[in-house]
Amino acid sequence: MRLLLTLASLAAVVGVAATSATAGTSPTPSNSSCSFPSQSQVFSPFGDSRAYFLAPGANFEGSIGGWTLGGGAAFATGNETSYVGSSTDSHSLALPTTSASATTPTFCVTSNAPTFRMFIQNHGNLGHIDGQLAVYLNYAGADGETQQVKIAALTVKSTNWTLSPSISFIQYISTPLQSGYANISFTIKPNDNHGNRRIDDLYVDPYCSR
Ligand SMILES: [Ca+2]
DSSP: HHHHHHHHHHHHHHHHHHHHHHTTTSOOSSSSSSOOOBBOOTTTGGGGOOBBBEEETTOOOOOTTTTTETTTTTEEOOOOOOOOOTOOEEEEEEOOOOEEEOOOOEEESSSSSOOOEEEEEEOOOOBOOOOOOEEEEEOOOTTSSEEEEEEEEEEOOOOSSSEEOEEEEEGGGGTTTGGGGEEEEEEEEEESSSSSSSEEEEEETTTOOO
């Protein structure tokens, strides 16, 4: 009996170690389901009546704990001018330099053709305003390692806040979605030095096909 207990204890320790190692290298699901925050038709003023949820902290109105910011990316005063989240919103995120980058916290999506949209404003840089803002999708590949793929390059040539098109990313995560859901994050950063941008109100539509 004592030997069996010892073996059982060892197996438990090995299991914990394996889980910890995986968690350090990929956004592995922490439970067996994926539930969404509350959804609303935030883009209905733009003719888009689908229901969306706010990506974690992506209105930049409170804590953005869990976001990874680099290259001068920072909270900025001033909200996107449609105030789709709340009329009292007052902040956005600045991506002022070529090296600026922002990565959302990891969150889950399901296989129901998720898409997202966000607001972008561009003040230009070096006399140019024609640059692209790149969006990368981060997800756990079949080997458990984090994979990154560019899913969009957005051009906004206006100091007015502009709503992005609906961006689909389900085609890149068909393998992890075989379990019914996938844990993902987005990295947003300039593609070149022709931009000085702000972003705000990044919302995810979890049921685009419905
Ligand atoms: Ca905001």
